[in-house]
Amino acid sequence: MDCIGCDEPIPEARRLAEKGCSRCIECQQIHEGRRARNAR
């Protein structure tokens, strides 16, 4: 499964950690608005 944010494969460890997640770690942080403010 690929990240819906950047189209890159999501690490299996992350998929296992968060079931149903459709974003990679970076995109998830951006989505949650945590600390990825410097992305853009």
Ligand SMILES: [Zn+2]
């Ligand atoms: Zn991503």
